[in-house]
Amino acid sequence: MIVVDTNVIACLFLPGDFTERAERLLSTDSDWIVPHLWRSEFRNIHALHIRTNLLSFEQAFQIQREAEEQLADREYDVDSFEVLNLASQSGHSAYDCEFVALAKRLRVKLVTADAKLLKSFPADAVDLRALA
Secondary structure: OEEEOHHHHHHHHOOOOOHHHHHHHHHHOOOEEEEOOHHHHHHHHHHHHHHOOOOOHHHHHHHHHHHHHHOOOOEEOOOHHHHHHHHHHHOOOHHHHHHHHHHHHHOOOEEEOOHHHHHHOOOOEEEHHHOO
């Protein structure tokens, strides 16, 4: 079981430089978990892709649906105290700290490609680029 941030999910569903790594990660550990926030963050990625004509509305919606189906029953609530405490101590957004809080609570690793998160939370975060 691992927590993955929205960028890792995006790497899996949207072809790019790290898609193969995300696919290998999924084949190695398919028990991905996320805070509920991931849906809004992923929608925001799609909105950007629609605005910049990288995806049509229909393509974005289909990808969102596929991702939601894959992560169904793998979404968790996070504690506001924990999230705000991590955010206030680290200077990261509450959004980022939702993923860290979930990983800490369940005593699992957070997989991310976010260099700032990796630096701030070396005991909890693992670099997607260093895996597989």
